[in-house]
Amino acid sequence: MLDASDPEFLLTRPEDMRAALFELTHPDSHILVRDAADREMAVLILGADKHTQQFFWRPRDYAGADFEHSDSMGLLSGATFYFNATAYGGVQIRFRVQRPEVIHFDDGSAAxxxxxxxxxxRIQRRKMFRASLIASASQCHATWQASPNEKPQRFTVRDISVDGVGLRAGMEAGALPGRGAIMENVQLDFGELGKISANLEVRNVYPVSGQPMTQSANPGEAPPRHVSLTGEPPVSHLGAIFLNLDARQENWLQQVVWRLERGAQRN
Structure with missing residues (x-):
C-alpha cells in the first residue's frame, strides 16, 4: 500500500484540492465516509465552490432527505469524518473533515x-498514464544485455507508466528486438529517484530518424537506403510493457510516476 502521509501525495493549496474534489463528482467514482465509530457509508460529492472553499455531499441513499429530522444512521452525531475514495481512472483520494452542516435547496432537497x-x-494509480521524460532524457536511461557474450545496449527513457515504458536507442529499428520479444533484466535508472530491474515485452519498434522510415514490401528486396543531409545517426523507438512486477516493484513505480508528474507540473 502507498503511504498517504507521504508529502509527495499531499495537496494543501485550495485550487489543487478543489480539482481533486471535482474528480470525485464523476458518476463512476466510489466514495466511502467513515466516522469515529468505524461506521461506513457510500456518498456522492455534488460539487465544490472555489469562492467559499466548501464542497457539497450527501449519502447515496439519502437523496432528498431532511437530514435534520431523518438522520437514522447518526450521521451528524460524529465530530470527524474520513473520506476514502477512488476517482474515475483509479486515482485514490483521502482526506478528513469536521462535522458537516446541512443546506436546503429551493427544490426541497438537502445536502x-x-x-x-x-x-x-491524492495518489496516482492510473496504469495508462505516462509521465514524459523528454526534458530529463539525459538523466534517465536503461541498459539491456541480450546475452553474456553481447555488448549491453543503452537506451534513454522517453516516457514511463505503471504499465510500460518507452525507450529510445541510437541504432536502426531492425537491430532492436521485435514485437513480442522478451527483454529480461532491463536495468532502468531514474537518477536520484532510484533504479529498478524488470522484464519487458516489446509491443512496438519504429524508426525515428537517421534511417528509412518505411520498409520494403518484398521480403527478398533490400531495404531502402537513407541519405541524411545532416549526417544524423539512426534513432529508433521501442515501446514495451512490464512483465510480472511484484507488489513492491509496482508500488515503487507508482511513486516514480507520481514524482515525475509533479515535477512536470512544476516545470
Missing part, C-alpha cells in the same frame, strides 16, 4: 456542506 480539508492525499 451536507463541509469546508475544504486542511490537506488532501
Amino acid at each position: 451536507l456542506v463541509s469546508p475544504f480539508p486542511e490537506r488532501l492525499a
